[in-house]
Amino acid sequence: MNNSEIINVKDLTKRFPMGLSEFTALSGINLTFSKGEFSGVVGPSGSGKTTLLNIIGLLDNPSDGDAIILGNSSKDLSPGKAALMRRRHMGFIFQTYNLLPVYTVFENTEFPLLLLKMTSGEREKAVHEALEWVGLTDKIKSRPAQLSGGECQRVAIARAMVKHPEIVLADEPTANLDADNSHHILKTMEKLNNELKTTFIFATHDDKVISYLKRKITLIDGKVSHDETVKQ
Amino acid sequence: MLAFKLAFKNLMGAGLRTWLNVFVLSLALFMIVFQSGVIEGWNRQAKRDMINWEVGGGEYWHELYDPYDPLSLNDGHGNLPAEIGQLCRDGQAVPVLVTQASVYPEGRMRNILMKGIDPSQNIIQMPTADLKVDSAVINALIGTRMAKATRLGMGDLVTIRWRDANGTFDAAEIRIAGIFHTNVPEIDNNQVWVSLDNLQKMTGIGDQVTYIILKQGLISVPTVPGWIHKGYDSLFMEIDTIIKAKGVGGIVVYIILLSLALLAVFDTQVLTIFRRQKEIGTYVALGMTRWQVVWLFTVEGAMHSILSVIAAAVWGTPILYMVAKKGFGMPKGIEGYGLTIAEKIFPAYAAGTIITMTLIILITTTIVSFIPSRKIAGMKPTEALRGKIQ
Numbered sequence: 001m002n003n004s005e006i007i008n009v010k011d012l013t014k015r016f017p018m019g020l021s022e023f024t025a026l027s028g029i030n031l032t033f034s035k036g037e038f039s040g041v042v043g044p045s046g047s048g049k050t051t052l053l054n055i056i057g058l059l060d061n062p063s064d065g066d067a068i069i070l071g072n073s074s075k076d077l078s079p080g081k082a083a084l085m086r087r088r089h090m091g092f093i094f095q096t097y098n099l100l101p102v103y104t105v106f107e108n109t110e111f112p113l114l115l116l117k118m119t120s121g122e123r124e125k126a127v128h129e130a131l132e133w134v135g136l137t138d139k140i141k142s143r144p145a146q147l148s149g150g151e152c153q154r155v156a157i158a159r160a161m162v163k164h165p166e167i168v169l170a171d172e173p174t175a176n177l178d179a180d181n182s183h184h185i186l187k188t189m190e191k192l193n194n195e196l197k198t199t200f201i202f203a204t205h206d207d208k209v210i211s212y213l214k215r216k217i218t219l220i221d222g223k224v225s226h227d228e229t230v231k232q
Numbered sequence: 233m234l235a236f237k238l239a240f241k242n243l244m245g246a247g248l249r250t251w252l253n254v255f256v257l258s259l260a261l262f263m264i265v266f267q268s269g270v271i272e273g274w275n276r277q278a279k280r281d282m283i284n285w286e287v288g289g290g291e292y293w294h295e296l297y298d299p300y301d302p303l304s305l306n307d308g309h310g311n312l313p314a315e316i317g318q319l320c321r322d323g324q325a326v327p328v329l330v331t332q333a334s335v336y337p338e339g340r341m342r343n344i345l346m347k348g349i350d351p352s353q354n355i356i357q358m359p360t361a362d363l364k365v366d367s368a369v370i371n372a373l374i375g376t377r378m379a380k381a382t383r384l385g386m387g388d389l390v391t392i393r394w395r396d397a398n399g400t401f402d403a404a405e406i407r408i409a410g411i412f413h414t415n416v417p418e419i420d421n422n423q424v425w426v427s428l429d430n431l432q433k434m435t436g437i438g439d440q441v442t443y444i445i446l447k448q449g450l451i452s453v454p455t456v457p458g459w460i461h462k463g464y465d466s467l468f469m470e471i472d473t474i475i476k477a478k479g480v481g482g483i484v485v486y487i488i489l490l491s492l493a494l495l496a497v498f499d500t501q502v503l504t505i506f507r508r509q510k511e512i513g514t515y516v517a518l519g520m521t522r523w524q525v526v527w528l529f530t531v532e533g534a535m536h537s538i539l540s541v542i543a544a545a546v547w548g549t550p551i552l553y554m555v556a557k558k559g560f561g562m563p564k565g566i567e568g569y570g571l572t573i574a575e576k577i578f579p580a581y582a583a584g585t586i587i588t589m590t591l592i593i594l595i596t597t598t599i600v601s602f603i604p605s606r607k608i609a610g611m612k613p614t615e616a617l618r619g620k621i622q
Contacts, residue, residue: 092518
């Protein structure tokens with residue numbers, strides 16, 4: 001693994017039990033991701049995009065093969081250590097935002113920092129900075145129910161970015177958004193990628209997202225069919 | 233600390249669901265404290281009434297006297313021993329003679345106990361001064377229960393029949409010179425009180441007495457051959473047994489009340505975990521371990537009990553205080569139950585009971601919150617995030 005490589009997926013296979021038989025979601029995947037990439041796993045529904053993202057995000061384990069994340073093999077990580085890795089080094093952005101409904105915008109953004117046991121002063125500064133990135137400083141006291149879909153996803157981005165993680169995994173981040181909001185969100189993420197050199201990996205089949213990607217990995221039936229760098 | 237902060241936030245955010253559980257739990261706590269307060273209040277009041285009206289500071293019984301064995305009355309009396317006689321003369325004790333008799337109110341026979349007591353005594357609260365009235369007929373004192381049962385009123389004359397020391401039946405008319413009201417049925421039901429002098433003359437047994445009531449606060453009591461000293465342990469045995477039985481009955485009620493409240497918390501937890509699967513998945517994705525999430529949900533459930541204690545203190549304390557001040561009315565006719573119980577009970581709330589019940593509620597709520605929360609540890613975060621766990 002060279003120095004800029006932060007994710008190395010080797011011969012990865014994932015099977016799920018389905019009644020008495022098994023369903024192979026991913027088969028023999030070999031991929032590497034370098035620091036600062038703005039890449040996406042694309043493909044039709046059921047092609048294994050989310051499964052791959054879950055394994056990279058240490059939310060799931062491979063059936064065979066390995067995923068080495070920031071030098072740590074997923075095979076060697078206990079659930080506790082995996083949680084620690086997610087806490088320190090990863091941010092997640094979900095299709096349905098997954099904001100905590102009873103918390104305000106500030107508190108939702110602050111949550112990852114609470115887990116990192118940062119002081120209140122440090123937290124406040126970091127949350128304000130993150131909300132400035134996404135342009136939501138005026139909604140600091142609002143709750144998710146008071147926000148539009150686009151605003152909710154911007155809060156989710158702020159929450160993912162507030163701790164300056166090495167990796168952000170975004171699963172269909174624009175699926176619930178209209179075109180304007182989608183472009184706004186994507187531009188925000190692109191800007192953060194340029195400024196902070198955070199590695200973004202998307203799972204998507206949305207053309208709007210695909211148009212922003214610098215690297216496009218196409219999955220079909222659980223296998224990599226294309227892996228191409230897009231010229232901007 | 234983080235779990236407590238987050239749990240509190242989540243509980244407040246849950247709104248009405250939280251407050252319904254808190255109210256049910258606080259109601260259970262209130263009812264338990266109230267009921268145990270009533271029982272404790274009854275216990276104290278009953279003993280206080282017994283001391284004031286019946287047993288004073290303790291009693292000496294003739295060694296053959298057994299209040300539950302009518303046959304013992306023939307022989308269960310003796311001359312006042314010198315040591316106790318001195319106490320009686322000093323106003324530190326009062327002797328009582330007990331004999332069987334029958335009265336015939338409205339021509340119907342009623343078996344009773346005729347008791348003789350010194351009219352000038354001030355050891356117990358019975359208004360025995362009414363027995364002093366100088367009259368050709370024998371003055372008698374009865375309680376309200378006896379008056380009600382026999383339909384006797386003040387100034388009524390009634391025939392009474394008894395056996396004297398030789399076993400001969402004798403009869404006379406007594407006049408009801410006083411009717412006293414007491415919460416202690418043991419000195420009222422089927423009893424007629426006359427002056428000790430009268431009764432000793434009527435029975436012809438000289439200066440003999442059956443038992444002696446000591447003054448409250450008498451520190452040292454002499455050992456007297458042929459007489460058995462009865463302290464509070466012995467004299468309160470019956471009421472202690474009743475209170476204990478009521479206490480056990482109370483525990484059953486507490487368990488039912490608490491179980492209902494805990495069932496509500498348990499149901500809420502099960503429903504919460506089912507409804508908040510995505511949130512659980514999000515917590516894990518954000519870096520919490522599954523056991524941290526279990527702990528968070530357990531604390532959330534357990535916090536219902538903390539809020540319920542605060543809520544019970546806020547709305548329950550004024551009610552408990554008011555009832556303790558004004559008393560809790562017992563059902564009409566309670567005096568006919570044969571128990572030493574007042575028409576109004578003033579609950580006495582023991583700090584120990586409140587602390588114990590609070591701890592029990594805290595612990596049990598934590599347990600019933602943990603049981604469903606445990607399931608989170610076995611959840612796959614990927615499925616939780618999709619909300620697909622059944």
